[in-house]
Amino acid sequence: MREVVRVSETVRETPSTVTLRFRYAEPALPGQFVMLWLPGDDELPMSLSFSEGPEKGVTIKAMGDTSRRILAVRSGDAVGVRGPYGRGFDLSPHRILIVAGGSGAAVLAPAAEAAIARGAKVSVALGATTAPELLFERRFAAMGATVVTATDDGTSGERGFVTGPAERLLAAGGFEAVWTCGPEVMMVKVAERARAHGVPSFGSVERHMKCALGMCDACAFGPFHVCTDGPVFGADRLAQVPEFGKFHRGPSGGAIPF
Ligand SMILES: Cc1cc2nc3c(=O)[nH]c(=O)nc-3n(C[C@H](O)[C@H](O)[C@H](O)COP(=O)(O)OP(=O)(O)OC[C@H]3O[C@@H](n4cnc5c(N)ncnc54)[C@H](O)[C@@H]3O)c2cc1C
Ligand code: FES
Numbered sequence: 001m002r003e004v005v006r007v008s009e010t011v012r013e014t015p016s017t018v019t020l021r022f023r024y025a026e027p028a029l030p031g032q033f034v035m036l037w038l039p040g041d042d043e044l045p046m047s048l049s050f051s052e053g054p055e056k057g058v059t060i061k062a063m064g065d066t067s068r069r070i071l072a073v074r075s076g077d078a079v080g081v082r083g084p085y086g087r088g089f090d091l092s093p094h095r096i097l098i099v100a101g102g103s104g105a106a107v108l109a110p111a112a113e114a115a116i117a118r119g120a121k122v123s124v125a126l127g128a129t130t131a132p133e134l135l136f137e138r139r140f141a142a143m144g145a146t147v148v149t150a151t152d153d154g155t156s157g158e159r160g161f162v163t164g165p166a167e168r169l170l171a172a173g174g175f176e177a178v179w180t181c182g183p184e185v186m187m188v189k190v191a192e193r194a195r196a197h198g199v200p201s202f203g204s205v206e207r208h209m210k211c212a213l214g215m216c217d218a219c220a221f222g223p224f225h226v227c228t229d230g231p232v233f234g235a236d237r238l239a240q241v242p243e244f245g246k247f248h249r250g251p252s253g254g255a256i257p258f
C-alpha cells in the first residue's frame with residue numbers, strides 16, 4: 001500500500017527528535033518500517049514508533065539533508081508513506097530485556113507496548129548522550145516497563161554506556177529474550193553479552209535503502225537484505241554478517257566505517 005497522507009500532529013520528543021503522527025490504516029507489526037517521502041523529494045526508511053491502529057507515527061532524528069527536510073514538516077502538510085515492510089519482533093517471550101541507544105528507542109517502544117499487552121514483563125536499559133535526549137523514557141514507564149538509564153555525561157542514571165546497566169540486568173537473570181537497537185557498536189556488545197548469559201538476542205538494523213522490496217540490493221547486509229530479511233535479525237544471523245558493527249554502505253554502495 002502507498003498513500004499520501006496529512007500529518008495530524010508533530011511532537012518534539014527530545015532536542016534532536018520529532019514524532020510525526022498521521023492516519024495510515026494498513027496494519028503493521030512492531031519492528032516494521034515504512035518508506036516516507038515528501039512529495040517531489042527523496043524518501044527514507046523509518047521505523048514505526050507507533051504501529052498499533054490506524055494512527056501511525058515515526059520518530060525522526062536529524063542526520064542529513066533529507067531527514068532535516070522531513071523534520072521541517074508541520075501539522076497539515078502532506079507526506080507519502082508506503083509499506084509497512086520487513087520483519088518485526090517475535091512477541092512470544094514473557095520476560096524481555098530491551099537495550100536502547102539514542103533514537104533506537106523509536107522502534108523498541110511499540111514492541112515493548114505490544115509485548116506488555118500480551119502479558120510480558122519488560123525491563124528497559126535506556127541510553128543517550130544526555131538526560132534530555134533519553135527518548136520515550138516516560139512512555140516506557142507509563143506502559144509498565146522497569147526503566148534504568150545511562151547517559152554519557154551522567155545527567156541521568158549511570159554515567160557511561162547503556163551496556164553497563166544492561167550487563168547487570170542480564171547477570172541478575174530471568175530473561176527469555178534481549179531486544180536491542182542503537183549504534184551498531186553497542187548492538188554488537190549487547191549480542192555478545194546476551195550470548196554469554198545464554199539469552200537469545202535480536203537487533204534492529206539500519207542500512208541505506210532504495211526499493212525496500214528486496215530487488216535493488218542497496219541494503220545488502222552480508223547474505224541478507226535488511227528490507228526483507230530484517231530489519232530485526234536474530235544474533236545467529238547477525239553473526240553471519242562480517243560488516244555488522246564495522247561499516248555500512250552509502251547510496252553508491254561504498255563502505256562507510258562506523
Ligand atoms: C529500517 C530502517 C529504519 C529506520 N528508522 C529510523 C527512525 O525510526 N528514525 C530515524 O531518524 N531514522 C531512521 N532510519 C534512518 C533513516 O532512514 C536515514 O538513514 C537517516 O535519517 C539519514 O538520512 P539522511 O538522508 O538525512 O542522511 P544522509 O545524508 O544519508 O546521512 C547523514 C549522515 O548519517 C550517516 N548515516 C546514514 N545512514 C546511516 C546508517 N544506516 N548508519 C550509520 N550512519 C548512517 C551518513 O554516513 C552521514 O554521515 C532508519 C533506517 C532504516 C534502514
Ligand atoms: S532496499 Fe532494495 S533490496 Fe533492500
